[in-house]
Amino acid sequence: MSDTYVVVGAGIVGLYTAYSLVYEAGVSPKDITIAAAHIPGDQSINYTSPWAGGNFSCISPGDKKSLSYDRYTYTHLSEIQKRLGGPSCGLDMRPATDYFHKYPPAKKMESLKEYVKDFRILEKSALPKGIVFGISYTTWNFNCPLFLQNLASFLEKLGVTIIKKKLEHLSQAFLSPNTKVVFNCTGIGAITLGGVKDTNVYPTRGQVVVIKAPHIQFNMCLWSNESATYIIPRPNSNGELVMGGFLQKGISTGDTFKHETEDIIKRATKMAPQILDRPLDVVRVAAGLRPSRHGGPRIELEEVEDGKLVIHNYGASGYGYQGGWGMAHDAVRLLIKAQRASQASL
Ligand SMILES: Cc1cc2nc3c(=O)[nH]c(=O)nc-3n(C[C@H](O)[C@H](O)[C@H](O)COP(=O)(O)OP(=O)(O)OC[C@H]3O[C@@H](n4cnc5c(N)ncnc54)[C@H](O)[C@@H]3O)c2cc1C
DSSP states (O other): OOOEEEOOOOOOOOEEEEHHHHHHHHOOOEEEEEEEOOOOOOOTOOOGGGGGGOOOOSSSSSHHHEEEEHHHHHHHHHHHHTTTTTTGGGGGEEEEEEESSSOOHHHHHHHHHHHTTOOOEGGGGGOOOOOOOEEEEEEEEEOOHHHHHHHHHHHHHHTTTTEEEESGGGGGGSTTTTOOOEHHHHHHHGGGTTTTOTTEEEEEEEEEEEEEEETTTOEEEOOOEEEEEEEEEOTTSEEEEEEOOOEEETTOOOOOHHHHHHHHHHHHHOOOOOGGGGGOEEEEEEEEEEEEESSSSSEEEEEGGOOEHHHEOOOTTOOHHHHHHHHHHHHHHHHHHHHHHHTTOO
């Protein structure tokens, strides 16, 4: 075990980052330690990743960087799926339909069209009442808690060390004098972590209702100004379906509310009445906090004393699964660039 490279955070962004360090930067897994207050298997309102839906959808913004994070992740996920042993790892593809109450950014649609499987713009005549635009495609679906566990175990088997450790200050991530590079993948923790305390980060609360519905094997989303209604089947879960949701900016409670549960069920079953072909069987109701950030994710290199580096990689908001590997790729590229520059100056 060595802690030359320390990744702070064991959410999806931290795990993608450790994976990218190994497979994209060629770092030996034995030189990587992931240090996190919460690790796969834990449940906390301060640990977002287990609560995600999670799929690849139209939730992310249409700016150039977000489009590139999404594209990179979508087009590379089959590699992780293969390395983790196939779809039973909790990552698989399913059909998807997204409906819009107002037109999505044209640039986003042009980008998706280039790489998303089976992408199709729906005929106006095929759209439900009140919908102005719709697309269908084949998407990635994550069984988030299972996928996190499997990705973490995979990294551990390679030789990456995972330790539970809550930091008060980012400087504590330099676990020993050997530590040269720290990746800060603390998600919502970036608000409070000393040395970071990023005032641009804020929570966007969501509540989900998980039901048993093995007969629903497709994704559907309805995007409107004030809410998002979605259904997301969970691969390798014995037929669980995640129904949502809410995008409540600045709300940080982990409590769940009965009126929100009722509202989600009402909206989801109106959008996809097939759900009610079987009696509604609620397995769980949960809430999570998306790590949103004014200005988008922070992927930035800071040189600290003696040439040691901190690379920030947080702020994935509602798209850590669908864009997080693209973020990790960019964060790791910053490292590669810095290492090349320092070699060139020798
Ligand atoms: C209801 C809901 C539905 C969602 N659906 C989707 C979806 O369908 N698709 C999608 O792509 N995304 C979805 N998301 C968003 C996704 O869950 C997040 O983008 C993602 O989980 C963020 O991952 P992260 O690794 O940045 O943060 P986290 O998962 O919160 O991980 C942060 C890590 O940092 C650690 N940490 C923080 N502070 C400290 C500290 N001081 N010391 C040590 N460790 C620390 C934590 O313990 C944890 O290990 C959804 C989110 C919610 C809430």
